[in-house]
Amino acid sequence: MNRVELMSPAGSFESLQAAIQGGADAVYFGIEQLNMRARSSNNFSIDDLASIHELCANKKIKTYLTLNTILYDHDISLMKRIINSAKDNHIDAIIASDQSVLVYAKKIKIPVHLSTQANISNIESVLFYSEYVDAIVLARELSLSQVTAIVKQIKKQNIKGPSGELMKIEIFAHGALCMAISGKCYMSLHTNFASANRGACIQNCRRSYIVKDKEEEIEFEIDNEYIMSSKDLCTIDFLDKIISTGVNILKIEGRGRSADYVYTTTKCYREAIDAYFKGSYNKESIISWKKQLETVFNRGFWSGYYLGKKMGEWTDEYGSKATLRKKYIGKGLKYYDKKKAAEFKLEAHQLIKGDSVLITGPTTGVISVQVEELRVDNSPVLSVQKGNIFTMSLKEKIRPSDKLYKVEEKNII
Numbered sequence: 001m002n003r004v005e006l007m008s009p010a011g012s013f014e015s016l017q018a019a020i021q022g023g024a025d026a027v028y029f030g031i032e033q034l035n036m037r038a039r040s041s042n043n044f045s046i047d048d049l050a051s052i053h054e055l056c057a058n059k060k061i062k063t064y065l066t067l068n069t070i071l072y073d074h075d076i077s078l079m080k081r082i083i084n085s086a087k088d089n090h091i092d093a094i095i096a097s098d099q100s101v102l103v104y105a106k107k108i109k110i111p112v113h114l115s116t117q118a119n120i121s122n123i124e125s126v127l128f129y130s131e132y133v134d135a136i137v138l139a140r141e142l143s144l145s146q147v148t149a150i151v152k153q154i155k156k157q158n159i160k161g162p163s164g165e166l167m168k169i170e171i172f173a174h175g176a177l178c179m180a181i182s183g184k185c186y187m188s189l190h191t192n193f194a195s196a197n198r199g200a201c202i203q204n205c206r207r208s209y210i211v212k213d214k215e216e217e218i219e220f221e222i223d224n225e226y227i228m229s230s231k232d233l234c235t236i237d238f239l240d241k242i243i244s245t246g247v248n249i250l251k252i253e254g255r256g257r258s259a260d261y262v263y264t265t266t267k268c269y270r271e272a273i274d275a276y277f278k279g280s281y282n283k284e285s286i287i288s289w290k291k292q293l294e295t296v297f298n299r300g301f302w303s304g305y306y307l308g309k310k311m312g313e314w315t316d317e318y319g320s321k322a323t324l325r326k327k328y329i330g331k332g333l334k335y336y337d338k339k340k341a342a343e344f345k346l347e348a349h350q351l352i353k354g355d356s357v358l359i360t361g362p363t364t365g366v367i368s369v370q371v372e373e374l375r376v377d378n379s380p381v382l383s384v385q386k387g388n389i390f391t392m393s394l395k396e397k398i399r400p401s402d403k404l405y406k407v408e409e410k411n412i413i
Contacts, residue, residue: 004273005249007064007170008266011043014259016055017365022266026062028095030255034067034079046082049089062092066255068115071098080104093134102132111163113170116140123153126167134161135168135249140177140233144245144306147171151246168248173239174265174293175253177230177304208318231313234293234301237286239272242306254297260326260358261296263366268292295324325410326358332402333389341375342394344404351390351406352383359394361402368407369394 008019010029019027029052031044044052049065056063065086071079079101083094087110094105097117105112113135120126121139129136138147151169153159159167178185212218233253235242242250250273252265268289275281293301297320302313315321329351334343342359351357353374359367373393374381384390 011255013362018259018263023270028064170249173250231300326405330404
């Protein structure tokens with residue numbers, strides 16, 4: 001069985017480094033406004049493409065640029081400029097669904113992955129798009145038996161993309177699920193003139209709602225569930241079934257999420273995939289991975305539609321259900337190579353010896369450690385307070401302006 005490629009999200013250089021540290025085979029990212037996270041502040045610019053390529057090429061990691069919104073006429077020139085720059089900077093492929101992108105990408109000969117927004121659910125659609133794309137992200141509503149059938153038919157019919165290689169199939173393995181069909185939602189457009197299909201979703205579905213009886217004007221508040229806010233997809237406890245379908249690429253959702261989310265999810269799925277191929281994928285490991293996944297942003301987990309469920313599972317609270325939370329407390333100042341010590345300025349709260357901390361930065365990525373030693377003016381102390389400049393022993397190098405977070409269990413006030 002062919003090795004499965006693990007693709008991780010990158011919404012910033014911090015997340016990009018985190019994906020690399022976690023063991024991703026590939027990363028996907030957006031630039032400018034023509035991607036499904038256009039509303040997010042976590043987007044790269046065209047000028048970043050050279051740095052992204054260099055960083056990933058040195059690690060033999062593939063790069064995929066998302067250009068997956070619907071496009072209007074006034075977007076075409078920018079779309080072409082983005083794709084030209086992607087080719088010039090050796091980006092491996094474009095992720096898209098709009099036909100204008102497919103046609104232009106084919107013209108200048110840059111590979112395309114067909115986005116899940118195209119809602120591909122059958123082999124005839126795969127055959128139709130094979131003229132333009134080398135990989136297809138299947139609709140999120142398919143069961144594993146349907147995915148398996150499509151993969152088998154690709155092999156049976158020898159369906160190939162423009163590269164001449166057998167069509168690759170990509171599916172989502174982890175992350176947020178939209179209440180709409182493969183993300184095609186108009187609710188945000190109706191209420192706020194912010195099109196989800198152009199990356200500007202304001203996430204109406206994540207809110208709580210009151211139902212009103214129009215005849216008697218009696219209002220009912222929906223208890224316990226956010227009736228349109230789906231739990232997050234998690235497949236790590238049936239990853240063996242996922243891989244056995246024959247899919248080529250497993251994708252983690254989360255370009256709008258933090259670097260520690262990217263690192264933790266990538267690390268867990270990297271370990272799970274490797275364990276499957278080594279024959280060590282087991283219940284004990286699954287429990288451990290699931291607990292780690294619960295520590296970072298999530299809305300609760302469910303298996304999506306892969307196992308044949310017909311109804312979605314809704315979260316019962318707003319926002320994240322992560323078991324750990326992080327509080328920003330300071331920034332990096334300097335690293336002392338010989339002493340293996342990092343200097344920080346504490347800008348909020350206090351830090352005590354024994355606390356768990358998280359350090360993130362565009363070059364540093366993600367560092368998670370327990371504080372073993374604190375020093376102020378080179379003298380050991382048990383704690384430091386807001387305003388203190390202090391050092392702590394640290395094997396990994398940090399950079400100026402890296403962010404320092406204190407990590408606590410969520411129920412700690």
